[in-house]
Amino acid sequence: MKELTCIVCPRGCHLYIDDNLKVSGNFCKRGETYAIEELTHPSRILTTTMRIENRNSKLVCVKTNKKIPKEKMLDVMNEINNQTAKAPCKIGDTAIENILGLGVDIIFTSEVD
Amino acid sequence: MQDIIIVGGGIIGVMIARKLSQYDLNVLLIEKENDVGNVTSMANSAIIHSGYDPIPGTLKAKLNVLGNKQFDLICKQLDVDFKRIGTITVCLDENDVFKLEALKNRASENNVEAFLLSKEELLKLEPNLSDNVVKGLFCPSGGIIDPFNLCVHCMENACENGVKLHLNEEVINISKDGELFSVVTNKDSYKCKIVINAAGYNADKIASFIEKIDFDIIPRKGEYFVLDHFDDSFLNHVIFTLPTNKGKGVLISKTTSNNYIIGPSSEICLKDDYSCDKLTLDSVKISASKMFKNIPFNQTIRTFAGIRATPSTHDFIIEPAKSDKYFINVAGIESPGLVSSPAIADYVIDNLISPILVLKKKKNYNPNVRKYVHFLKLSLDEQNELIKKDKDFSKIICNCEKVTLGEVKDVLNRYVKPQTIKAIKKRTRAGFGKCQSGFCQANVLDILANYYHVSPLEILYDKNGSNIIYSLTKNNGDKND
Amino acid sequence: MINKDLVIIGGGSAGLAAAIKARQEGIKDILIIEKDGNLGGILNQCIHNGFGLEIFNEELTGPEYAYRFKQIVKDKKIEYLLNTSILSLDKGFFIKYINESGVSICHAKCIIFAGGCYEKNAGAINLMGDRPSGIFTAGCAQKYINIKGYMPAKKVVILGSGDIGLITARRMTLEGANVLAVLEIMPYSNGLNRNIKQCLDDFNIPLYLSYTVKKVIGKSRLEKIIAGKVDENLNFIDGEEIEFDCDTLLLSVGLVPNISILNNLGIEVSSAKGPKVDEIMQTNVSGLFAAGNCVHVHDLVDFVTNEGYLAGFGAALYLKNQLKEDLNIDVVARNNVSYVVPNKIKYSSNKELEFKFRVKKPCKNVDIIIKNNDKIIKKVYKLALLPSQMENIKINTTNSPLKDGMITIDIETRA
Secondary structure, three states: OEEEEOOOOOOOOEEEEOOOOOEEOOOOHHHHHHHHHHHHOOEEOOEEEEEEOOOOOOEEEEEEOOOEEHHHHHHHHHHHHHOEEOOOEOOOOEEEOOHHHOOOOEEEOOOEO | OEEEEEEOOOHHHHHHHHHHOOEOOOEEEEOOOOOOOOOOOOOOOOEEOOOOOOOOOOHHHHHHHHHHHHHHHHHHHHOOOEEOOOEEEEEOOHHHHHHHHHHHHHHHHOOOOOEEEEHHHHHHHOOOEOOOOOEEEEEOOOEEEOHHHHHHHHHHHHHHOOOEEEOOOOEEEEEEEOOEEEEEEOOOEEEEEEEEEOOHHHHHHHHHOOOOOOOOEEEEEEEEEEEOOOOOOOOOOEEEOOOEOOEOOOEEEEOOOOOEEEEOOOEEOOOOOOOEOHHHHHHHHHHHHHHEOOOOHHHEEEEEEEEEEEEOOOOOEEEEEOOEEEEEEEEOOOOOHHHHHHHHHHHHHHHHHOOOOOOOEOOOOOOOOOOOOOHHHOOHHHHHHHHHHOHHHHOEEEOOOOEEHHHHHHHHOOOOOOOEHHHHHHHHOOOOOOOOOOOOHHHHHHHHHHHHOOOHHHOEOOOOOOEOOOEEOOOOOOOOO | OEEEEEEEEOOOHHHHHHHHHHHHOOOOOEEEEOOOOOOOHHHHHOOOEEEOOOOOOOOEEHHHHHHHHHHHHHHOOOEEEOOOEEEEEEOOOEEEEEEOOEEEEEEEEEEEEOOOEEEOOOOOOOOOEOOOEOEEEHHHHHHHHHHHOEEOOOEEEEEOOOHHHHHHHHHHHHOOOEEEEEEEOOOOOOOOHHHHHHHHHHHOOOEEEOEEEEEEEOOOEOOEEEEEEEOOOOOEEEEEEEEEEOOEEEEOOOEEEOOHHHHHHOOOEOOOOOEOOEOOOEOOOOOEEEOHHHOOOOOOHHHHHHHHHHHHHHHHHHHOOOOOOOOOEEEEEOOOEEEEEOOEEOOOOOOEEEEEEEEOOOEEEEEEEEEEOOEEEEEEEEEEEOOOOOEEEEEEOOOOOOOOEEEEEEEEEOO
16 A cells, blocks of 8 residues: 555645555546556656846746656756747747657746747 | 045945035945945944934044034935934833933933923824833834835945945955055955055954054844835834833834834844844744734744944943054944944044045035935826836836836936845845846846846845856756855 | 725726626726735645636636636726725725825726735744745745746745645645654644645645744744744743754745735725624625725635625615615624624615624534524534634525624524
8 A cells, every 4th residue: 555645726625646656535537547647657846947048147937748657757857947938938839849858848928929 | 545444335335425425535445245235334223313322523524413403414315214203212111211310310411402302292103112111201203114225325426426435345455555555355455555444344444554453343133124115104203112221222213115024132142143143033022012002923024133343341432543543443433323424424524534645625526426226106097108218118117116117217217236136136126026036036046047147046036146047947957066 | 086886996806806896786986906916816836736626616826717717897897906006095995005106096986996915024923033035925936936936045934834834834845854853833734734734745745733832033034943832822832843954944834814905985994804894795884895905805706706796786786776775783703702793783674694604712512602682593513613614694684583782693602
């Protein structure tokens, strides 16, 4: 039996997962999906900032458009830090395609004219 | 070559510098900190005492009373906030009334106006005084002042009149070389005819460069609470407890910025110990609550400690070195040092300098500083006039205290330039409010970096080494370490 | 002087929602006054995700959440002023504000105050020891990192396990800092469980419960923190100390409604430290409404938005003269309830009421009991309640109208 805190929503359910990956303690279906994923291949959305080309120190906010493996977070951070974005930036537009070959894009989450 | 070098840019050093600046002299003031008035002169009760308390006949008594009378003019010339709100010393025990009466007698001997007031009279003046109050001594000439800008504006005026100021420079040795002193600092060395030692609690160290001294300076720490603005009528005067042998005791007062200050404690400490301690502050709380009701300590925005330079002689030490009349010690200036400072400067010049140096008044001496902008105090039309000329006055930098960018830039473009976030705070009140710079510090940091054309990594909070930023993000460690 | 029907002070999540709702309810003449250069308030520096689950059923970052409301405000052509600070707010609703065009006075028929909150700082919690640089509120550090792109820290201790502290711990770790510990004076965390998990556990950052800062050491920059363990009365236990060599102390020790600008108006203040409000977010000053973190500190922005909607709705009723005050009920938080919003019920026409509150101490296996003059009108069982989580209880009064007097909220533990 394993125990987990669900991070899907602010409710933060306390989940119990038995050896057959049967989940209990979850308030909603998403908790079950999370628990199984967390035990088999934990992954997270990464949010950070990125410098903008030729804009001195100006930053734009970005995130991964899908969850990335938890253990890849610092590698992805490094890669984002190595690159610069081109203004103008629109929310949802792609900043970096298929980062580190993970099949995940980095997209803008704030607007810069 | 300098005529006079002043060691120390606290209130004593800057007052002497300003008074000397009316004469045709080469004067240099050397200060080890990155701002004037950044040690004891910054962290005190900010009271202009009336002079009822010092023992008659002492320098403290004489100079306090003489100093007090000068503040209306000085604060007008230097554009510094000052209000004679009067002080009340309260007696909380029938058995102590004789002490209060003794103080009244001292006041008369010192020529200070003072009135013994009954409980009823006191409560009329201060409805929040404790129910235990039996009697009080009211001294109308006592007041409150903005000690930060007093030091800064005083030095600015001295500089405008020709005094040179070296900040970030520490005197490491002084020796006599024939007729002249050789003052060695961590950066340079200078020759001069006269040294004035106004080095605060380091005055013993500076004096010892010249001779073996027979006084000690004992650092004595005082811890305080500062409360936010909450109700301007909560308190109308400075309220003191009866003095003890350790000092004037705990007071509660309004400040010129309508905050409230409560303290100080009084404990012997190390020279650079500015730490606050819960037990000490709790005792301040208890003492203050005994004399004043309903003090809202939950409105505390800051606690701080200041260090007094207590002399072993129990009186100000204002005299030449025993072996050399050209080396003048102004040491042990504990309370009432702030109020005495203009009179101390007069005393030094009239009694100690004028007999040994020809003093000739300058023709073009100007005692006034260029007017400061207090944006909030202007009328609507004046505010709009100013904004029309300079848009920076329309940008509020600090929302708690409503400080404009224009005011920050004004203090940056003066003789005694603020180099740190703290120096901006002292001058303009940006960061002084209830958020304690949580919202505005990052913006003030950028203003300083832009003004001095340096990286934000260089900007200091206060003392050297108090940098705020370690690196830029996204640099992948380039600038880390 | 300018005249406006409705002035909204603060263009953050509460203010934007209020403006949108008031416009939907037919109020044309609206002005939003925002001190920053961008609408959205503090959301703009909260670049992490997790916003919007209640309202949009998806996880957005702060700037994305704010953007959706900014767009609606722009689409609806609601007037707003940026880089505009309020200088004073006087009786009769004269608002003096300042921006590039100068100092202006605006008279409003109705005001919604949505000024947010500020963070408790070292002074407010009487932090003991030296006064070096390197002590920041978490939000201040967040601004340095996320907005300015400056790293103010290498080795960090965080005091307080509130959500902002936890989120900043993760953010600092991702940007290369070493977060040594999070200290929490209470025996339980003040942050959401999910944030403990994804901000601390994911990065192996230890959480020390019942620990707080005993002494700060450092002459210029912070050098060391001495943390001490506290007993159940929050007094230090002798000998139970841990020293951390660190250059940064982040304070995440609570938020306080920022209402000093309302001082001249004579508002009554609740135990949540914000203005007392009725069920449509009107304060005791007729025509002055308030919403969001300036009323009580929320843990989810979605709830702030809803409160903004409610205030916008109320202000519209006020301006349309459709408020008929026919009830006089005080809402009182009792025993383990630290505060409740609203504080007054005045209008029988509102059939749907929502009570928002927090408990003082964590409790388990309890009933939340809402009474109107000793008559139970709602009883809700809860497995557990935490001070860090705001509770909402909705009641519908259609079938049992409320009576003048009191509404009380009690927490009773089940045997």
